Amino acid sequence: MLAADFTRFNDAHLRHSLNGPNPTTLLNAQTESAQHLARSALAIVDTLNAQPMYHSPAIHAVYARVRQLAHLASDAADHLIDAVDLLDHTRAGLPVELGDGFLAVVTEQEARRGAGRCFSLVASLTALGSSDALATAELFAVERRRGFVPEYRPPALSRTQDSTLRAVARGDVAITGGKPYLRREDLRVSISTIRALESRGLVMREDCPAWGRGERVHLTAAGRRDLAASFARPRSTAPAAARPPARPAATAARTAAR
Known part of the structure; x- marks a missing residue:
């Protein structure tokens, strides 16, 4: 990519x-x-x-x-x-x-x-x-994809996970000292969200040569596919927490753009 x-x-x-x-x-x-x-x-x-x-x-x-x-x-x-x-x-x-x-x-x-x-x-x-x-x-x-309903529907992501995936794709997220380091002050990304995306195989860490940053977070091939799929659909807001917590809303679509 x-x-x-x-x-x-x-x-x-x-x-x-x-x-x-x-x-x-x-x-x-x-x-x-x-x-x-x-x-x-x-x-x-x-x-x-x-x-x-x-x-x-x-x-x-x-x-x-x-x-x-x-x-x-x-x-x-x-x-x-x-x-x-x-x-x-x-x-x-x-x-x-x-x-x-x-x-x-x-x-x-x-x-x-x-x-x-x-x-x-x-x-x-x-x-x-x-x-x-x-x-x-x-x-x-x-x-x-205008006027088409994409066939591929990846697993649902919460709004926070979706925004984090996009931040990773922009090169905004690194990890230093076990905590996220963000290039933009208007971003908020937690280490728990990164770990959740890692557990789903959507992001990975690489050694980061830039000053003061231990690891850069990058999308995996699956992460690129799922993020690209979300481009063809409006991002939805995850439902409010309930007891038991509700599953997050899906944001999916399919595209071949890299």
Whole structure:
């Protein structure tokens, strides 16, 4: 899923700085990851092209959003390549372009500062990739399933579980010190909800390389399927607690969007 790939890229990016002895190794690795993101987004465009469908305004918006994600990832890769070139040329004593075609030999400290600016720009380019990818998948699913009742009905989720599943898909949920760490202040996620989703095989934990976070919570294949199914149906509110507690309302539908 493209959203999860953006999350992993951003986590790896946040972990590192260019102060180490060999920053080009990090920059080259992130360049490959950014290029992979761009290829993945363009592959989605190819998949869309292969599907016979009416190109409504919503579908046109889906195309535009996916292409924008590809461009952002490609631009990120270009900035990382620029950073590598700046460091390599400086190390070799070669002049570098400082703008408007002006060439000069810079110090290693100046080169690292310039590479650092490229590195920071990449973080801003890809920061919203996960949430944008998720929103685009939902837009596509809702439009394609308009007027249809999806066949697949996953097990019911409470409203809290459903919102947590979406937060996980956006890359907003990590765990540190046994407690959820949330990127957005308006979110409330409990460890018990995460464990409940884990017990149902909908989410999993991965080691998270970003600063201060022990584990990142990601969707499993089943979690992606069930979340995608919910896109085609309005989210319902779980019934109020009773004695015995009532089962939560179902929120299900089927879509092939990833």
